[in-house]
Amino acid sequence: KNEVEQSPQNLTAQEGEFITINCSYSVGISALHWLQQHPGGGIVSLFMLSSGKKKHGRLIATINIQEKHSSLHITASHPRDSAVYICAVRSMNYGGSQGNLIFGKGTKLSVKP
């Protein structure tokens, strides 16, 4: 059983489209991370959130704690946004380190020019 589920698994969009990637989780959490994994393998942290909404440039992340659901939105998508987007959560059952995360399988996004 996957504690973190992402949808869709794969997503192809045209440049300029508005994109939404969803993440649902089954455990109580203290924080949720959105990560971007580049084709070369490197990982960049986009957001860490525990409630509400955060915005950075064209990226917006929202979380609904009651529904155990988070979304990552990309406005005015661009080919350079092509990457794997990973949702990861920190379970409330863990007592210490904030890096003890449960990862989703990722959403592979491809933005065509």
Place this chain on the structure above:
Amino acid sequence: EPEVTQTPSHQVTQMGQEVILRCVPISNHLYFYWYRQILGQKVEFLVSFYNNEISEKSEIFDDQFSVERPDGSNFTLKIRSTKLEDSAMYFCASSGVNEKLFFGSGTQLSVL
């Protein structure tokens, strides 16, 4: 922006050999982590390290693995007696308190 540095980027080793993967976390960070990603699979947490000791570890992180901060800058992952199934990308990360994680670019370990 400050970076987490990992070396080497690629490591090939023979089954049964020991390997040491190296990381230089961001200088003012206090928390350090190792993760692995087997090809085609999701990222998995291995271990977190704070105040010169392991603070949490996963079931994957058994006696074959160890971590060390030998000086004020390096953070290492040692894998003893490597097995074929240890082949993976290993990521180091660091963070401050209640802050987002900063990841290194990874070390691709191939065990032959």
